[in-house]
Amino acid sequence: MSFDVVVIGGGVNALTAAAYLAKAGRGVAVVCPDDEIGGLCSRHEFYPGYYSPGILSDTSMFRKWIVDELDLRGHGLVKSTSSKTVAFGKDQQIVFSESTDKTTDEIARVSEPDAESYRAMKAFYQKIGGPISQFLNSVPADIVDPETTDLWSLFKRGFQLRRLGKKDMLEVLRLAPMTVYDWLDEWFENNGLKAALALPAVTEGYSAPWSPGTNANLLIREVTRGPRVQGDGLALVEALESAARSNGVQFEPGIVDSIEPGRGVRLEDGDFMEAKTIMAAYGPKKVFLEMIDARLLSHKFEQRISKFRTRGLTSQLLLAVESYGPGVESSASRSGSRQSDKISPGPGNLNSGLPEMALIAEDLDGIEKAFDPVKYKEVTRRPCLDVYIPSEIHDDLAPIGKTVISVLVHYTPYALRGGWTPEAREELSGNVIDVLDEKIPGIKERVIGKELLTPGDIEQRYGLSGGQLYEGEHALDQLLVRPAPECSQYKTPFEGLFLCSGGSFPGGGLTGAPGALAAKLVMQE
Amino acid sequence: MNWKDWAGYYAVASYDTNHDQEYFAYRHAAGLMDATPLFKYEVKGPDSLNLLSRIMAKDIGKLRLGRVTYCCWCDDDGKILDDGTVARLGMDHFRVTAAEPFLHWFLQNARTLNVTIEDITAKFGILALQGPLSREILVHAAGGEVATLRFFRLIETRIDGRNVTITRTGYTGDLGYEIWCGNSDAIAVYDALIESGKNYQIMPAGLAALDVARIEAGFIMNGVDYFSANHCLIDSQKSTPYELGLGWSVNLERDCFIGQKALQAEKETGSSWQFVGLEYDWEAFEEIFARFDLPPQTHSGAWRTAVPVYGRSGKQVGQATSGAWSPTLKKNLALASLRNDDYSKGDALFIEVTAEYERKRCPVRVSDPMFFNPERKRGK
Numbered sequence: 001m002s003f004d005v006v007v008i009g010g011g012v013n014a015l016t017a018a019a020y021l022a023k024a025g026r027g028v029a030v031v032c033p034d035d036e037i038g039g040l041c042s043r044h045e046f047y048p049g050y051y052s053p054g055i056l057s058d059t060s061m062f063r064k065w066i067v068d069e070l071d072l073r074g075h076g077l078v079k080s081t082s083s084k085t086v087a088f089g090k091d092q093q094i095v096f097s098e099s100t101d102k103t104t105d106e107i108a109r110v111s112e113p114d115a116e117s118y119r120a121m122k123a124f125y126q127k128i129g130g131p132i133s134q135f136l137n138s139v140p141a142d143i144v145d146p147e148t149t150d151l152w153s154l155f156k157r158g159f160q161l162r163r164l165g166k167k168d169m170l171e172v173l174r175l176a177p178m179t180v181y182d183w184l185d186e187w188f189e190n191n192g193l194k195a196a197l198a199l200p201a202v203t204e205g206y207s208a209p210w211s212p213g214t215n216a217n218l219l220i221r222e223v224t225r226g227p228r229v230q231g232d233g234l235a236l237v238e239a240l241e242s243a244a245r246s247n248g249v250q251f252e253p254g255i256v257d258s259i260e261p262g263r264g265v266r267l268e269d270g271d272f273m274e275a276k277t278i279m280a281a282y283g284p285k286k287v288f289l290e291m292i293d294a295r296l297l298s299h300k301f302e303q304r305i306s307k308f309r310t311r312g313l314t315s316q317l318l319l320a321v322e323s324y325g326p327g328v329e330s331s332a333s334r335s336g337s338r339q340s341d342k343i344s345p346g347p348g349n350l351n352s353g354l355p356e357m358a359l360i361a362e363d364l365d366g367i368e369k370a371f372d373p374v375k376y377k378e379v380t381r382r383p384c385l386d387v388y389i390p391s392e393i394h395d396d397l398a399p400i401g402k403t404v405i406s407v408l409v410h411y412t413p414y415a416l417r418g419g420w421t422p423e424a425r426e427e428l429s430g431n432v433i434d435v436l437d438e439k440i441p442g443i444k445e446r447v448i449g450k451e452l453l454t455p456g457d458i459e460q461r462y463g464l465s466g467g468q469l470y471e472g473e474h475a476l477d478q479l480l481v482r483p484a485p486e487c488s489q490y491k492t493p494f495e496g497l498f499l500c501s502g503g504s505f506p507g508g509g510l511t512g513a514p515g516a517l518a519a520k521l522v523m524q525e
Numbered sequence: 526m527n528w529k530d531w532a533g534y535y536a537v538a539s540y541d542t543n544h545d546q547e548y549f550a551y552r553h554a555a556g557l558m559d560a561t562p563l564f565k566y567e568v569k570g571p572d573s574l575n576l577l578s579r580i581m582a583k584d585i586g587k588l589r590l591g592r593v594t595y596c597c598w599c600d601d602d603g604k605i606l607d608d609g610t611v612a613r614l615g616m617d618h619f620r621v622t623a624a625e626p627f628l629h630w631f632l633q634n635a636r637t638l639n640v641t642i643e644d645i646t647a648k649f650g651i652l653a654l655q656g657p658l659s660r661e662i663l664v665h666a667a668g669g670e671v672a673t674l675r676f677f678r679l680i681e682t683r684i685d686g687r688n689v690t691i692t693r694t695g696y697t698g699d700l701g702y703e704i705w706c707g708n709s710d711a712i713a714v715y716d717a718l719i720e721s722g723k724n725y726q727i728m729p730a731g732l733a734a735l736d737v738a739r740i741e742a743g744f745i746m747n748g749v750d751y752f753s754a755n756h757c758l759i760d761s762q763k764s765t766p767y768e769l770g771l772g773w774s775v776n777l778e779r780d781c782f783i784g785q786k787a788l789q790a791e792k793e794t795g796s797s798w799q800f801v802g803l804e805y806d807w808e809a810f811e812e813i814f815a816r817f818d819l820p821p822q823t824h825s826g827a828w829r830t831a832v833p834v835y836g837r838s839g840k841q842v843g844q845a846t847s848g849a850w851s852p853t854l855k856k857n858l859a860l861a862s863l864r865n866d867d868y869s870k871g872d873a874l875f876i877e878v879t880a881e882y883e884r885k886r887c888p889v890r891v892s893d894p895m896f897f898n899p900e901r902k903r904g905k
Contacts, residue, residue, distance in 0.1 A: 289637045295579045295781035298601045299634065306636055 002274040003029045005522070006265055008256050009281030009501065011039020015240035016515030017279050017500045019070050022247035024523050029250045029273060031265060037241060040462055041233030041510065043397070047449030050320035050404050051397040053390035055462060056469060058200070059229035059236050059510050061221065063137060066512045070243045077239035080230040086355040088439040089192015090362040096196070098227050111190040121187050128172050129223035131160035136224060136506040139517050142489045143481065177476060178215040181364050191363035199361045199384055203410045204474035206311045208371035209364040213476040224511065231393055233510055259291045261494030276496050277522060281515065283472060283503040284308055284483035285465040301493055304484040309475070312455030312467025313374055315412040317432045320449035321403040354403065358387040360439050370411050377417040379428050384410045385435060407432055414455040414467055425452050470508025471501045479507055490518035498522055529732060534562040537731035544733035544826055551697050551738050552853050555656035556730025557718055560703065564623040566631060567645045572638035573617050580634055580783060581611065582766055584776035588613045593677045593692045596774050597766050603787030604754035604763035606630070607747055612679055612692055624747040650711030654718060655701030657901055658725040663702055666721035667691065676903040685717035696735060698742020700901040736827035740849045740858055743802055743894030745769055749829045750846040750860055767791055768862065770800035770894060798862050802894035803834070803845055803876060805857035809888050810878065817881045823850035823857055832877040834861050835886055842867040845876055851896065858896055859889070
């Protein structure tokens with residue numbers, strides 16, 4: 001078997017890269033076991049009849065230009081206009097929707113001044129967003145062996161930032177290394193609002209609201225966000241796979257045993273797939289420390305890759321939940337969130353009144369306190385939760401009338417003191433369900449099955465080093481040079497081997513950017 | 526008795542006020558030295574060969590069971606980090622000695638390998654029994670098996686009922702053995718060896734005598750004749766195995782190892798330095814001191830304060846890093862590094878000598894650094 005390009009992995013970045021290269025006329029094969037197509041958005045049955053939607057679902061940062069360039073709308077992708085996230089604070093709820101106006105109205109219910117500030121903050125992000133997202137959407141400069149073009153592009157980017165005007169440019173330079181805590185505290189008074197805005201950003205790294213540099217994560221999030229994909233991660237992956245297949249990408253359902261740079265990849269069954277170009281959509285640690293003969297790596301490079309921080313702090317609790325039908329009054333429906341905007345449920349679905357997405361964090365200090373125990377390898381008593389209820393949108397994840405809830409649990413240690421014993425797992429699951437039940441009453445007695453994936457389990461199932469959901473912690477030092485100076489441009493010390501996972505610039509999550517930018521670089525080479 | 530610091534241990538420099546007797550024990554009978562402060566690592570597990578092949582400039586894959594080899598290891602740029610020995614006790618069981626602590630380096634490189642590395646420095650004692658009569662003494666202490674132990678081989682046997690590993694290795698360039706034993710057995714083994722050696726003029730011997738012997742043998746020393754790349758402040762302080770005359774211990778044509786590319790390039794383009802032995806012109810040396818009505822003054826033991834080496838034009842072409850008067854060869858010797866750009870074979874060379882606070886230049890003759898290499902060292 002011989003191809004121009006072999007892409008290893010089957011997630012959003014792998015499919016994006018494959019689709020781009022195939023579209024450009026390359027003979028591309030994607031090597032990935034069938035049940036792992038979709039990567040972090042691949043489903044598995046966690047309880048008889050109940051399916052996990054994968055571990056990441058937030059598609060709001062998937063790049064619009066990729067949708068356009070790959071014509072993903074022609075492959076069924078629809079941007080949602082109505083998706084909502086309910087932020088549960090202490091004795092309050094705020095419904096975030098795609099429309100700033102609606103969200104502002106919601107915020108006004110808890111704080112008039114914060115509603116004003118929210119609008120102003122959105123306007124600020126809009127103003128500074130251009131140069132920053134342009135930077136995040138282009139191949140980074142080669143900092144090891146810079147050519148004139150790299151230096152020129154660095155200069156141009158600096159110049160773009162300068163065009164913001166002195167005041168805004170200095171503001172950007174001030175806010176990026178800040179703590180999320182200080183930044184949000186400058187704008188808002190409402191604790192629940194601050195916590196909801198902070199939680200997704202701070203949990204991208206080994207960090208909490210008081211950690212320096214966390215504001216860069218928030219900034220990047222805010223300036224690259226757009227409407228979600230209707231159907232979230234699962235729908236995004238379907239569109240990408242369809243685009244890849246229609247451009248002629250071949251899918252090879254094998255497991256990669258090793259990469260032989262410049263030659264090809266060896267599969268576990270012994271087959272060898274020849275390709276001059278290999279694109280690895282796995283994290284850098286997995287690629288260099290597990291898939292390549294260790295002796296080929298220089299000591300310095302190996303150390304740099306080993307030092308790339310991938311400490312997973314998030315567990316996933318998957319819940320199979322008995323009917324939470326229209327007859328059951330949920331806390332969300334009580335709040336008067338706009339039911340009419342909901343996507344109408346399919347035949348196996350519920351009109352349960354449950355939110356599709358929810359964030360549960362009462363205040364910034366609560367997030368920080370949930371972070372504290374992991375430093376000592378302990379289970380947090382009151383975790384902060386990022387809840388996704390995919391059965392509200394997909395009718396094929398649960399039996400008729402039943403519900404699947406996926407909860408990302410912040411924070412949990414990778415190596416729990418005393419180990420992740422069945423008792424420890426029960427304790428954590430219990431803590432999570434208690435918090436969930438406080439906000440969405442009635443869940444607790446309806447849980448019929450569950451699966452807890454600790455960071456170690458996530459590492460095993462999804463091939464994420466350390467169980468880190470973003471293929472490497474998002475932190476200032478790991479965002480700009482990612483994962484190491486030798487690989488800052490998707491290139492590697494090995495001719496013909498490229499990286500295209502979230503472990504490369506501009507980072508993890510369902511953005512498609514590393515896949516697309518790496519493919520563009522390969523097309524230039 | 527003179528003590529000195531050796532890797533944080535008090536080690537004996539000489540048992541007497543002067544090391545001469547101990548030196549002659551090494552060369553004419555047998556000296557017994559405690560070499561325990563050497564850093565020692567035990568490498569075990571299915572990937573131990575992989576690990577050592579990746580670290581060492583020598584192909585450890587070729588090291589057969591029951592053998593020991595001398596080797597050095599380098600950084601990515603082919604600059605030497607340290608030198609020592611590797612002994613193969615089993616298919617997946619090795620012992621490594623080093624002049625400096627290297628556990629961290631070994632562990633860093635073992636990250637993805639199925640191997641365990643243990644620092645056994647404090648767990649094992651090493652007694653070096655060196656000298657022409659060491660074989661007889663050891664046969665007396667450990668039995669006839671030792672009689673046939675060949676150069677750079679090892680056996681596991683017993684002395685005074687204690688398990689020991691005996692390697693035919695040493696740092697004197699003479700017939701000699703090193704005896705590894707458990708820490709708690711070391712005193713008993715030491716006493717047994719002294720007892721076995723009492724009819725063979727065995728002497729407890731220290732580091733000062735060893736230093737003279739190792740210069741006669743042309744053995745380089747980390748921290749004296751070269752500096753580990755880890756400690757160098759500037760690139761020019763670093764050395765490569767080729768520059769130190771260790772090219773013979775580098776096996777380039779094999780799987781990747783650390784520094785391979787740089788060493789390959791150096792082999793093709795040539796080295797910047799060469800390592801040589803220097804013999805002082807004795808009459809000229811005498812003459813320098815005679816001008817002050819003094820007899821020639823040599824150091825009483827080995828010296829390790831580097832001195833410049835000059836060419837005929839007076840340009841400095843390198844440095845002598847250590848040296849000694851050799852009581853056996855009756856020659857004044859030094860080990861030196863010469864810059865290949867400035868020195869060609871056959872050029873006249875001069876070494877700096879200080880007489881009555883005045884710096885003079887004494888002609889020297891270039892020689893193989895292995896000044897003393899008796900047949901018995903590797904013979905049967």
